[in-house]
Amino acid sequence: MHVTSEQRLDDGVLERTFTLGEIPGILWTPAAASASAPVPLILLGHPPLGLGRMYPRLVARARHSAAEGIATATIELPGSGDRPRWPAADRARAELRRALAAGEPVTDEIIDALILPLVERAVPEWQAALDAVLALPEIGGPVGYSGGVISIGVRLAAVEPRIMAAGLFAGSFVPRAMFEEARRVTIPLHVLLQWDDEGNDRQAALDLFDAFGSAEKALHANMGGHTGVPEFAADAAGRFFSRHLK
Amino acid sequence: MHVTSEQRLDDGVLERTFTLGEIPGILWTPAAASASAPVPLILLGHPPLGLGRMYPRLVARARHSAAEGIATATIELPGSGDRPRWPAADRARAELRRALAAGEPVTDEIIDALILPLVERAVPEWQAALDAVLALPEIGGPVGYSGGVISIGVRLAAVEPRIMAAGLFAGSFVPRAMFEEARRVTIPLHVLLQWDDEGNDRQAALDLFDAFGSAEKALHANMGGHTGVPEFAADAAGRFFSRHLK
Known part of the structure; x- marks a missing residue:
């Protein structure tokens, strides 16, 4: 983990950008975090739109958590932002756009191609980011995961024992395989669903x-x-994390 | 409104039992409520099991609201507790029990007979209780409605303009006619659903x-x-009411 910039925000939150190999990321720690008073951590998930574009929403969530004494970290998703293009992911997104534009149903095949490779690549990266961030003396855990592509959250909740609680946003397509994986999740969950999210499959969210x-x-x-x-x-959602991480 | 008893609970909450004609009720006001500092009010709904049996849960909700500076009031439902038996309601409940015991489906006819007459009789009574309680100088409004038989809450939310926010518990049968009524509800709503409530029709709750x-x-x-x-x-749910009534 290589810190590439460091600044104090007006509320005292320390914002550090970093790279982990080729992966850019951002870490926010509350003003009071220190080696003698290490803080819990929330991994901030986000959609694959690039950290730059997502920054305003991410930093707002980070400030909110910092006010509760919780650090937050996020990394760029594969194929997004400044990371190398990922032709297979681009093709899957193009296929989704084509189906939506044509008014055709979004098939399981389209959803699987869009989501499953992203989960397969992203989850080990988030676990590596967790290794790196938890190695800092001012970050102590416990660890939560929040938001972003829900299937990444489901996989992390199912396989990463350091994650003690997850806040999930039911706002993206869910491959059928994830329903089986969901049964293996046993940590406390807080799931947000935007009821009138027209592009979202509400029934799939309820089933998940x-x-x-x-x-x-x-x-x-x-x-x-x-x-x-x-x-x-x-x-x-903030109170859910405070209840479980503090 | 005739006050029949009055006591201070250990947290300073004033508990008054009253009768409104033949209908018994209870009013709880925060210690600090006065004519010069009138407080908001929540009507506490409950299932038709009798105020005596429901008292422990009702007083807990009342204390919770009082701590937020909100008064609460409740009245006995028709046919429940110490009120005169209501043969039609007893028959409807017996018919429901019979169907459940026989493993038969709970038909629309059973649900209508169980709920619609209760709504028809109870709602004007709750409105009369609201008239009486709002006439007290220490109760100023705004008014919320919370819990109990959800169809009573839906009707009150649809027809009683003094109710500004409702917290509903999706845990009882819903006649089909109530879905149409629900469309006319426009006040802020906070709906609780116990996902693993086996006796409850989850899909009906989601549809409502x-x-x-x-x-x-x-x-x-x-x-x-x-x-x-x-x-x-x-x-x-308490925060929902604080947000809308204070």
């Missing part, structure tokens, strides 16, 4: 929520469209 | 949530069975 094996799982459905998660819903 | 016309509506689904609403879910 039903499939999770967790004894504690909460679904919060709200209005406001795909990007219109109400502030009170973000606050509720 | 979908039907509400409110621009702000939130569905919070949790685990824990019919009576096992997690404490954090009760807290979230």
Whole structure:
């Protein structure tokens, strides 16, 4: 992990950009975090639109967590932002756009091609980022995962034992294989669903929520469209993490 | 409204029992409520099991609201508790029990007979209770409605303009006629659904949530069975009312 820039935001949050091999990332730590007072960590997931484009929303979530005494970290997804193009991912996205434009159904084949390779490549990268960030003396854990492509969150929740709680955003296509994987998830879950998210398959989101094996799982459905998660819903997600990570 | 008893609970909450004609009720006000500092009000709904049996859960909700500076009031449902038996309601309940015991489907006819007359009789009573309680100088409004038989809440939310926000518990049978009524509800809603409530029709609850016309509506689904609403879910409902009534 190579720190490439470091700045204090106005609220005292320390923002460091880094690279992990070829992967860019950002780490935010609360002002008070130190080796003698290490803090919990939330991995901030995001859609594959590039960290640059996602930065405003990510830093808002980071400040929110920092105010609760929790550090946050995120890395670029494969094929996104400044990372090398990924022709297979580009083809899968083009195929999705073509089907949507033609008014055709989004088939399992399209969804699998879009999501499964992304999960396969991204999850080990997030685990490597976790190794690197947890090696810092001011980051102590426990660790949560929040948002982004829900299938990446499901896989991480299922396979990464250091993740103790996950906040998932049910706003992207879910390959059928993920429903089986969801049954193996047992950590506390907080699932956000935008009820009136027209591009989203609401029934698939409900089925996925039903499939999770967790004894504690909460679904919060709200209005406001795909990007219109109400502030009170973000606050509720924050309280979920505070309850489980602090 | 005739006050029949009055006591201070250990946290300073004033508990008054009253009768409104033949209908018994209870009113809880925060210690600090006064004519010069009137407080908001939440009507506490409950299932038709009698106020005596429901008292422990009702007083817990009342104390929770009082700590937020909100008064609460409840009245006995027709045919329940110490009120005169209601043969038609008893027959409808017996018919439901018979169908359940025989493993038969709970038909629309059974649900209508069980719920619609209860809504028809209860709603004007709750409106009369609202008249009486709002006449007290220490109760100022705004008014919320919380919990109990969801169809009573839906009707009140649709027809009673003084109710500004409703927290509904999706845990009882919903007559088909209520889905149409739900479309006319436009106030902010916070709907609790116990996802693993085996006796409850989850799909009907989701359909009802979908039907509400409110621009702000939130569905919070949790685990824990019919009576096992997690404490954090009760807290979230409390925050919903604080946001809208204070």
